[in-house]
Structure formats: structure tokens, C-alpha cells
Amino acid sequence: MSYIIDRRLNAKKKSTVNRQRFLRRYKQHIKRAVEEAIHDRSISNIEQGGEVTIPRRDISEPVFHHGSGGKNTRIYPGNKEFVTGDEFQRPESQGGGGSGQGKASNQGEGEDNFTFTISQEEFLDFMFEDLELPYLVRKQLKDATSFETRRAGYSTSGSPEKLHIVRSLRAAHARRIALGGEERKEIRALRKELWAMEALPAGEASREEMQALRERIADLDKKAKRLPFIDDFDLRYNNLVRVPVPSSKAVMFCVMDVSGSMTQTIKDIAKRFFILLYLFLERNYKQIELVFVRHHTHAKEVDEQEFFYSRETGGTIVSSALQLTADIIDQRYSPADWNIYIAQASDGDNWDGDSAACSELLMKRILKKVQYYAYVEITTGPHQNLWYEYEHVQQAFPDEFAMQHIVDASEIYPVFRKLFEKRTEGAA
Amino acid sequence: MSAVKERTPISTSSEWTFDLIEEYDREIGRVAKNFGLDTYPNQIEVITSEQMMDAYASIGMPLNYSHWSFGKQFVETEQNYKRGRMGLAYEIVINSNPCIAYLMEENTITMQALVIAHACYGHNSFFKGNYLFRTWTDASAIIDYLLFAKNYISECEQRYGVDEVEQLLDSCHALMNYGVNRYKRPRPLTAAEEKERQMAREEYIQRHLNDLWNTIPKKEISPEEAVIRYPKEPEENLLYFIEKNAPLLEPWQREIIRIVRKVAQYFYPQKQTQVMNEGWATFWHYTLLHQLYDEGLVTDGFMMEFLHSHSSVIYQPPFDSPYFSGINPYTLGFNMMSDIRRICENPTDEDREWFPDIAGSNWIETLDHAMRNYKDESFIMQFLSPKLMRELRLFAILDDAERPTLRVDAIHDEMGYRQLREELSAQYNLGNREPNIQVYNVNVRGDRSLTLRHYMHNRQPLGDSTDEVLKHVHRLWGFNVTLESVTPDNEVLKSYHCPPRESLELA
Numbered sequence: 006m007s008y009i010i011d012r013r014l015n016a017k018k019k020s021t022v023n024r025q026r027f028l029r030r031y032k033q034h035i036k037r038a039v040e041e042a043i044h045d046r047s048i049s050n051i052e053q054g055g056e057v058t059i060p061r062r063d064i065s066e067p068v069f070h071h072g073s074g075g076k077n078t079r080i081y082p083g084n085k086e087f088v089t090g091d092e093f094q095r096p097e098s099q100g101g102g103g104s105g106q107g108k109a110s111n112q113g114e115g116e117d118n119f120t121f122t123i124s125q126e127e128f129l130d131f132m133f134e135d136l137e138l139p140y141l142v143r144k145q146l147k148d149a150t151s152f153e154t155r156r157a158g159y160s161t162s163g164s165p166e167k168l169h170i171v172r173s174l175r176a177a178h179a180r181r182i183a184l185g186g187e188e189r190k191e192i193r194a195l196r197k198e199l200w201a202m203e204a205l206p207a208g209e210a211s212r213e214e215m216q217a218l219r220e221r222i223a224d225l226d227k228k229a230k231r232l233p234f235i236d237d238f239d240l241r242y243n244n245l246v247r248v249p250v251p252s253s254k255a256v257m258f259c260v261m262d263v264s265g266s267m268t269q270t271i272k273d274i275a276k277r278f279f280i281l282l283y284l285f286l287e288r289n290y291k292q293i294e295l296v297f298v299r300h301h302t303h304a305k306e307v308d309e310q311e312f313f314y315s316r317e318t319g320g321t322i323v324s325s326a327l328q329l330t331a332d333i334i335d336q337r338y339s340p341a342d343w344n345i346y347i348a349q350a351s352d353g354d355n356w357d358g359d360s361a362a363c364s365e366l367l368m369k370r371i372l373k374k375v376q377y378y379a380y381v382e383i384t385t386g387p388h389q390n391l392w393y394e395y396e397h398v399q400q401a402f403p404d405e406f407a408m409q410h411i412v413d414a415s416e417i418y419p420v421f422r423k424l425f426e427k428r429t430e431g432a433a
Numbered sequence: 434m435s436a437v438k439e440r441t442p443i444s445t446s447s448e449w450t451f452d453l454i455e456e457y458d459r460e461i462g463r464v465a466k467n468f469g470l471d472t473y474p475n476q477i478e479v480i481t482s483e484q485m486m487d488a489y490a491s492i493g494m495p496l497n498y499s500h501w502s503f504g505k506q507f508v509e510t511e512q513n514y515k516r517g518r519m520g521l522a523y524e525i526v527i528n529s530n531p532c533i534a535y536l537m538e539e540n541t542i543t544m545q546a547l548v549i550a551h552a553c554y555g556h557n558s559f560f561k562g563n564y565l566f567r568t569w570t571d572a573s574a575i576i577d578y579l580l581f582a583k584n585y586i587s588e589c590e591q592r593y594g595v596d597e598v599e600q601l602l603d604s605c606h607a608l609m610n611y612g613v614n615r616y617k618r619p620r621p622l623t624a625a626e627e628k629e630r631q632m633a634r635e636e637y638i639q640r641h642l643n644d645l646w647n648t649i650p651k652k653e654i655s656p657e658e659a660v661i662r663y664p665k666e667p668e669e670n671l672l673y674f675i676e677k678n679a680p681l682l683e684p685w686q687r688e689i690i691r692i693v694r695k696v697a698q699y700f701y702p703q704k705q706t707q708v709m710n711e712g713w714a715t716f717w718h719y720t721l722l723h724q725l726y727d728e729g730l731v732t733d734g735f736m737m738e739f740l741h742s743h744s745s746v747i748y749q750p751p752f753d754s755p756y757f758s759g760i761n762p763y764t765l766g767f768n769m770m771s772d773i774r775r776i777c778e779n780p781t782d783e784d785r786e787w788f789p790d791i792a793g794s795n796w797i798e799t800l801d802h803a804m805r806n807y808k809d810e811s812f813i814m815q816f817l818s819p820k821l822m823r824e825l826r827l828f829a830i831l832d833d834a835e836r837p838t839l840r841v842d843a844i845h846d847e848m849g850y851r852q853l854r855e856e857l858s859a860q861y862n863l864g865n866r867e868p869n870i871q872v873y874n875v876n877v878r879g880d881r882s883l884t885l886r887h888y889m890h891n892r893q894p895l896g897d898s899t900d901e902v903l904k905h906v907h908r909l910w911g912f913n914v915t916l917e918s919v920t921p922d923n924e925v926l927k928s929y930h931c932p933p934r935e936s937l938e939l940a
Contacts, residue, residue, distance in 0.1 A: 010477065027508060069870055083750075
């Protein structure tokens with residue numbers, strides 16, 4: 006007798022747990038591979054899985070086995086010309102021998118390397134590991150505007166539709182046990198006495214006594230039954246509380262200088278930085294909006310394509326962009342509903358008289374409303390007045406404002422990590 | 434046999450349906466019964482390739498506890514499969530009652546029929562009949578036991594932490610091959626039996642009391658021999674010994690060691706009967722499907738496809754081929770099984786000389802007897818015929834580290850048959866393949882250090898991972914561990930220590 010079962014619809018991914026265990030164990034290796042991949046790849050296709058290679062000897066599971074040496078006879082098939090007694094030199098590689106160590110292979114994957122692919126999700130997890138959004142927790146609780154009702158145990162008061170019947174009856178039962186205890190104890194004792202008497206031969210006196218006992222028992226019974234089956238204070242209600250839910254919406258402002266001094270290389274570097282920030286935010290918020298603000302002497306809100314690729318020339322007035330950003334925040338993104346992140350990239354050029362205006366705008370209109378403001382300066386030359394002005398801003402708002410200096414593309418990721426690395430928060 | 438009526442084939446296309454699988458199973462089952470195959474009930478499960486990889490990763494079992502090494506296995510299989518470097522097996526069959534067989538949905542109906550014949554009737558009857566499986570595995574309990582193991586281990590992970598459990602399992606896995614009993618332990622005596630025996634002994638002594646014996650001078654015992662070791666007799670089941678005797682283990686750790694031990698024991702017969710098991714299953718799928726063909730139940734096209742995959746399964750690349758990776762157990766097993774049938778049905782003079790007891794006997798009974806009572810080692814020793822050695826063109830190479838060259842020790846000729854057979858049989862002896870390591874002594878009155886002994890076979894030393902494994906032994910035992918490689922005349926050639934000992938050789 007055979008049973009035939011279709012298992013194809015059964016749960017898939019049975020090995021997920023084991024796979025996770027494996028990744029967890031070789032975290033160090035995978036992290037290294039991810040970091041290398043970030044260096045090698047262009048950022049635009051960074052959002053894919055990656056190949057991870059681990060040296061075989063690091064993941065081997067050792068067992069006792071025979072080493073080479075000693076006397077060994079093996080049987081082989083397919084004899085062509087040998088006769089008994091033939092002797093010949095040992096071949097270079099021991100046929101079928103154990104997997105030796107470190108035959109360096111010049112191809113991508115040798116016998117001695119263990120290569121596998123991790124998914125995009127896992128790749129990003131490893132990429133952003135140890136990074137955290139600055140002061141996320143503090144902000145979430147303070148600024149939460151939406152609420153969610155959650156169950157929170159039971160209460161003794163509430164509206165009838167929230168009545169919890171099982172709990173109420175349980176409380177009633179408990180009350181009846183507690184209040185009727187004395188009576189029932191006495192009834193039990195009297196009954197015992199009664200039975201003992203009934204067992205003895207009946208005399209006149211004892212019959213009277215038994216009668217008295219029976220009456221007493223009936224009395225007590227009645228009293229116990231008078232306890233109400235359910236009472237007002239037995240009632241229990243489901244207790245629901247309103248809990249603030251942190252906003253899961255974020256808006257990210259990309260602010261970039263597109264004046265004549267910004268070359269395409271600098272723009273590329275800036276773009277990579279923006280993409281990294283976007284990917285990172287994506288892992289923390291359900292919904293993200295992007296706002297692109299570019300500026301030379303005037304600021305303009307544009308779409309992505311125009312932001313990165315259209316060519317402009319002209320002077321530089323940074324405050325125009327900040328002004329526009331602040332206006333957009335006021336009009337569309339109320340800080341009560343949105344987590345606001347601003348990333349500004351520039352080569353540090355600014356019209357001399359403008360830098361003071363920038364810092365004033367930042368301090369007065371912007372920094373109080375945003376979660377985090379990251380400024381990256383991409384330049385090989387010396388810092389100009391904007392950098393020094395911003396240094397004052399940073400001192401005033403060390404939590405919200407961060408600035409870093411990038412010289413070439415390879416520095417983007419380290420700088421990004423530096424901006425978002427986990428900090429142990431002091432008393433603020 | 435009665436004249437076979439021409440019947441219409443069961444199927445003509447290559448698509449499979451559940452109805453067709455059922456019908457093939459019914460027909461194959463009927464034919465198998467006629468050949469006297471005794472099987473557990475079958476549970477045939479159709480699965481996807483992904484589920485097949487899952488099954489691969491949990492050593493072929495439908496469920497298993499979680500461990501990173503299974504994840505590694507899965508990742509590797511997945512990677513190789515996705516790149517087309519390897520195909521997946523057509524089936525996996527589990528020694529359980531009912532016997533679970535997995536069929537892949539990608540297979541054609543021919544492959545499904547082949548797999549049913551191979552796994553559900555071939556392997557299945559082997560699991561039920563072979564003495565090793567009967568002695569060491571309990572087919573009806575294994576699934577329940579694995580379920581218990583999985584739950585127990587995940588509970589331990591919650592209570593003591595994933596890392597703690599993982600380390601323990603790592604150590605146990607390193608010693609898994611040394612966690613099996615090779616011989617049945619005698620049942621412990623009950624108190625009554627013990628007493629009875631003691632009385633009998635006393636009476637015997639009383640009856641044979643003879644003072645003359647006391648006059649014989651006592652043999653001098655050297656102080657070295659006088660030291661009583663613990664355990665008194667060397668113990669080959671290292672995990673068992675550790676589970677029962679390691680001083681510092683918690684009860685849950687002992688239970689986990691026990692689980693690994695039980696799983697190892699369950700797989701122990703499979704390691705010893707690979708050639709026979711595969712040979713038996715291959716022989717029967719070949720025989721059963723040919724029977725269906727003779728009865729007109731399958732088409733010529735079906736047979737062509739079947740024979741194509743059958744012959745690729747039993748292909749043996751010669752030793753100098755780049756595809757050579759040892760002797761193919763399917764080839765050897767299938768050829769030996771077929772050869773036994775040939776010896777029974779059409780013996781030559783040579784067969785009569787080599788196999789006087791089976792030449793000309795009933796082949797079904799002879800094969801059944803062989804399947805039930807042998808393992809690879811003894812099966813080859815008993816049944817490998819000169820004709821087959823000639824066909825496979827076997828030859829033996831002696832590799833002696835003390836000699837500069839390799840030597841051809843025997844080939845498939847009159848002088849070499851017996852030696853070839855012995856050597857090939859020895860090659861399948863588990864005792865020769867794995868180093869023989871046993872618990873020799875525990876310093877119970879001193880530092881509790883554990884001494885293991887490696888009894889060398891043909892002067893073969895231990896491999897390079899020995900120190901790593903010893904670290905695992907140390908983790909389980911909790912005190913110093915020493916491993917000594919000993920020659921047959923009890924001379925210690927080399928010793929390993931964990932933690933490594935400062936070199937004392939200068940002193």
C-alpha cells in the first residue's frame with residue numbers, strides 16, 4: 006500500500022534558519038566582502054546582492070582522518086597495461102587524496118574557496134550594520150502625532166461593549182468562594198458529625214440532635230446561596246490604551262551646488278552620497294519622499310534627472326537654496342508629521358558675503374525642524390569661508406548638524422559611516 | 434510463467450500526473466511482490482527542487498535541528514545547482530516506517546517510475562531486510578525522535594543561548610563518527626540474575642576447591658600493569674563515554690550529546706552498506722522495469738529513456754579519466770547483484786569452482802539471503818567473482834611511504850583474484866577507513882586528564898586536523914586531553930595534547 010502526497014505547496018524556505026546561522030557565524034568574512042564590493046562597484050548598482058568568498062579552511066568542520074604516510078593499498082578500475090610487479094613514480098597530485106590546503110587558484114573561485122551569494126536585502130543589512138539614524142528614539146517619542154489603540158490588560162470600568170465575559174465570571178466565582186468560605190466550612194463539619202451519628206444505633210436524644218443539625222445545615226445552605234451570582238464589582242472590561250506611534254514618513258532633501266566650479270566628478274561623488282543616504286533611510290522608514298534642490302545664484306526645485314545631469318554655470322549663493330528648503334518645509338512637510346533629513350553637497354565655494362546668512366538661516370529656520378543635517382564638502386583645495394561658518398553652526402547644534410570633508414570617491418562610504426555611526430548618547 | 438498477454442501501455446507521453454504515478458506504483462508493487470520483495474508501506478511525496486535542496490541540507494531527513502553546518506550545506510548546494518554545476522538527485526529515500534520517498538516534480542513519468550522502482554521497492558526492502566538496519570535503526574521511531582531532538586535543541590537555545598548550543602554541537606559533530614556502538618551491548622543484568630550468577634560461581638568454586646593450585650607461585654606483576662585504568666576496557670564510543678563520564682557537563686549538554694550520538698547511530702548502517710544498498714536498488718529497478726516491459730505495460734520510448742539514465746548511473750570512469758573519483762558504488766553493486774543472478778542461472782566451470790554453494794541455486798533466494806546477512810565488506814569478500822574483476826579490470830596499487838615508488842600489487846589474473854578481492858573488501862571496512870581511536874584512560878585520582886589512543890593501521894598517521902578535533906574533545910571533557918598514536922606493539926609514536934604542552938623533550 007502506498008500513499009502519494011503532494012508536498013509542493015508546503016512551506017518553503019525550510020533552510021532559512023540554518024542559512025541565517027551560517028551567515029551569523031561568518032559575519033566578519035561577509036562584512037569584509039561587502040566592504041570590498043562597495044569600494045569596487047559603482048554606487049548605482051550597489052543595490053544588488055553580492056558574492057562572498059570565504060577561505061575553505063575557515064569553515065571546515067574537522068574530523069579525525071588518516072594523513073598521508075604508512076602503507077596503503079587501493080583498488081582502481083580500468084587497467085590497461087599494468088601487470089603485477091610494475092613500479093612507477095608517485096604522481097604529483099595524490100589521486101583522490103584529501104583536500105589539501107591552499108592551492109592558490111588564479112581563477113575567481115578555486116577548490117579551496119567557498120563562494121556563495123547573499124541577497125540584496127542581506128547585502129544592505131551588512132552594509133548599514135552598526136549605523137544608526139541619529140537621535141531617532143528621542144525624536145520619535147516627542148514628535149509622534151498619530152496614535153494606535155492597543156490592548157493593555159483589563160480594567161474594572163468601561164463601556165458595555167468592552168465587557169470581558171470570561172474574566173467577569175472568573176472574578177464572580179472567586180468572590181463567591183471568598184465570601185462563602187466560612188459557611189461551607191461549617192456545613193462540611195456538621196455533615197461529618199451527622200454522618201457519624203447516622204452510623205450509630207439511633208436513640209431518642211440523638212434523633213433530636215440530628216434534627217437540629219439538619220436544620221442548621223439547611224440554614225447555612227440558604228445563607229450561602231444568598232450570595233449574589235454576579236455583582237457589579239465582578240465586571241471586567243477590556244482595557245484599550247492609545248499609544249503614540251512614531252511617524253514612519255521621512256522626507257529627504259538633496260541640496261547641491263551646480264555652479265560652474267562643480268565638475269561632473271564632484272557631482273558623481275555627491276550623487277553616490279545621496280544614494281547611500283537614500284538606501285539607508287529606506288531601511289528605517291516605510292515611506293520616503295525626495296526633494297531635490299539645486300542652486301547657483303538662484304535655487305530651484307527640480308526632478309532627479311535635471312538635478313544630476315543638467316549643466317549650469319554661474320556664481321554661488323548657498324543661502325538661496327537654504328531659503329527655498331526652509332520654505333518647502335514650511336509649506337509641505339510639517340515637522341510634526343515628517344522626519345526631515347537634509348543632505349547638502351558642495352565644493353565649498355560661496356559668495357563671501359553670503360556665508361553668514363547661511364548660518365543664520367540654518368540656526369533660525371531649519372535646524373530646529375530637522376532630524377539631521379549632513380553637509381559634505383567635496384574638494385581637494387583648502388576650505389573656504391562656508392566651512393568655517395558651518396563649524397560655528399556645528400558647535401551650536403552638535404546633535405543635528407554634521408559636516409565632513411571628502412576628497413575622492415573611495416572616501417564616500419567611510420565618511421558616510423562616520424556621519425551615521427552609533428554613538429553613545431551623553432546626557433543631552 | 435504463463436503466456437504474457439499483450440496489454441496496452443500505462444502511458445505514452447512523458448508528462449506525469451498523480452493518477453499515473455499511482456498506477457505505476459501499483460504495477461511495480463505487484464511485480465515486486467511476485468519477486469518476493471518485502472517492504473514497509475510507501476509514502477511517496479512529490480516535491481520541488483527547492484525542497485530537494487532543503488532535504489539535502491538536513492542530511493536527507495524531513496526535519497532536523499538547526500545548525501550552521503546545515504546552512505553551509507544548503508548554500509553550497511544552492512550555489513552549485515543555480516550555476517548548473519550539478520544536478521539534484523532524482524530521489525531521496527528515508528529509512529522510516531512508512532518509508533518516505535521524495536520525487537522531484539521536474540522528473541518525467543519515466544523517471545518517476547524509475548525512482549519508484551529504485552527507492553520505494555529497492556531501498557525500502559533493503560532497509561527492512563538487512564541485518565545492520567534491523568539491529569541499529571528503528572524505522573518507526575526515527576521521525577518522532579528527530580522531532581523531539583529539534584524541539585529540545587531549540588528549547589536549549591532559548592534557555593542557554595544560541596552560541597552555547599552551537600559550540601556544543603560543533604564539538605559533537607567533530608566526534609560524530611566516534612559516537613556509534615559497533616557491537617550491541619549486553620542487556621544489563623537484573624538484581625535477581627546477578628545474585629543467581631554469584632551463587633552459581635560460589636558453588637563452582639566450592640566444588641572445585643583444590644589446595645594444590647595455591648602452591649603455584651604468583652606471577653610478578655609489573656607496577657605499570659598493576660595500575661587500574663579507567664575505563665577498565667578501552668571504550669570506542671567516545672561520545673558515549675563523554676556523555677556518561679565528563680565531569681563538568683550539565684544535564685542538558687549530556688542530552689544534546691546523546692541526540693548527536695543517536696543520529697550518528699542511525700546513519701551508521703548506511704555508511705557500511707553503500708555498495709550493497711545502491712546495488713540492490715539499482716538491480717531491482719532494472720529487473721522490475723524490464724518485467725513491466727515484458728508484460729507490455731511500458732513503451733519502447735520509455736525503455737530508451739530509462740536505459741539511458743540507468744547506464745549513466747552505473748558508468749564507471751577508468752582510473753585515468755578526469756572524471757574518476759573512486760569506485761562507483763552503483764556500478765560495483767549493480768554488477769555484483771547481476772553477477773550473482775548469472776552465477777545462479779548460468780554458472781560456468783569457473784563459477785562452480787569459486788562458488789560451489791550458490792552456482793545453480795535459486796537466484797531470488799540467494800540474492801535475498803545476501804541482502805539480509807551481509808555488509809559491503811563481507812559482501813565483496815563473499816561474492817566478488819573473477820569474471821567481474823576481469824570485466825571491471827581491477828588492479829591494486831601499493832603505496833608504501835617507505836618505498837620511493839608505487840607498485841602494482843595484483844591485477845585481474847589467476848594469481849591476483851584473491852588478493853584483489855581481499856584488498857577491495859578491506860577498502861570498505863569502516864575500521865580501516867577511519868582511524869581507530871578509543872578512550873584509553875582517565876586520570877581519576879589526579880588531574881582528571883583524558884587519554885585517547887589511536888591504534889595505528891598499517892602505520893598510517895593521523896591527518897592535519899587532529900589538533901583541531903582535540904580542541905573539541907577538550908571542550909567537551911573540560912580537562913586536559915592527550916591523544917597517543919600507538920603501534921601494534923604498544924609503542925607510542927606520537928602524542929598530541931590539548932591544551933598544547935610545553936615541550937618536555939629537552940628535560
